[in-house]
Amino acid sequence: MATQDAEHLKRILVVDDETDVTELLDYKFRQAGYAVRSLNDPLRAIGLARDFRPDLIILDVMMPELTGVQLLRMVRADALLQDTPVIFLTAKGETADKVTKPFDVRELMLRAQALLRRAKSAAAKPSTRLAAGALLLDIERHEVTAAGKPLELTATEFKLLRLLLERKGRVQSREELLSDVWNYSPDLETRTVDTHVRRLREKLGPAGDVIETVRGVGYRVTG
Numbered sequence: 001m002a003t004q005d006a007e008h009l010k011r012i013l014v015v016d017d018e019t020d021v022t023e024l025l026d027y028k029f030r031q032a033g034y035a036v037r038s039l040n041d042p043l044r045a046i047g048l049a050r051d052f053r054p055d056l057i058i059l060d061v062m063m064p065e066l067t068g069v070q071l072l073r074m075v076r077a078d079a080l081l082q083d084t085p086v087i088f089l090t091a092k093g094e095t096a097d098k099v100t101k102p103f104d105v106r107e108l109m110l111r112a113q114a115l116l117r118r119a120k121s122a123a124a125k126p127s128t129r130l131a132a133g134a135l136l137l138d139i140e141r142h143e144v145t146a147a148g149k150p151l152e153l154t155a156t157e158f159k160l161l162r163l164l165l166e167r168k169g170r171v172q173s174r175e176e177l178l179s180d181v182w183n184y185s186p187d188l189e190t191r192t193v194d195t196h197v198r199r200l201r202e203k204l205g206p207a208g209d210v211i212e213t214v215r216g217v218g219y220r221v222t223g
Helices: 019-031 040-053 068-077 105-123 154-166 174-184 191-209
Strands: 011-015 035-039 056-060 086-090 098-100 129-132 137-140 143-146 150-152 213-214 220-221
Touching: 011 019, 011 040, 011 174, 019 035, 019 105, 035 040, 040 068, 056 068, 068 086, 068 213, 086 105, 098 105, 129 154, 137 154, 137 191, 143 191, 154 191, 154 220, 174 191, 174 220, 191 213, 191 220
Parallel strands: 011 035, 011 056, 056 086, 086 098
Antiparallel strands: 129 137, 137 143, 143 150, 213 220
């Protein structure tokens, strides 16, 4: 496993204010073939998590300035992180996925492996939720939220946003959008796309920045 390309390794983020704990877990998980990032400052955890996009987060519960419970709430409120499995390192409290301090490293690693397997199995099912930045689109529920706030979109706006999110990172020409969203009705012009994108951005507010204009070509979603 250690010979795998780094980009294919499962990623684990460890957040604990005790350096001996983070150093131990960093070493053990790397030795087992995982990509690991660890830090002792909980205030930096969400920013690092958004950049690192971990497959699993290990959180100490009792930390100064920001507790593990508070961090978990922030993780669950973030569109990019909300489905990430979390293990608590705790000396008290009751939670489904916890390992009590002082902990056995082997027990913790077995728990982590089990959670990662469970997450992999769930990921094999087609996702009904699409995310970019603070935006989250739920296909099944036909709902869109920005930073957790529900938004009211027309059917066409929803379809347009869904298509852009499904093709995140890829530029979509105005002609492609006319074809796939409006079925290329002969009475429509490419200005129709621009008008709808403008209205969509207005409704999305600050979250609308994820829709990027590619001059002379069309649009793409980033983030």
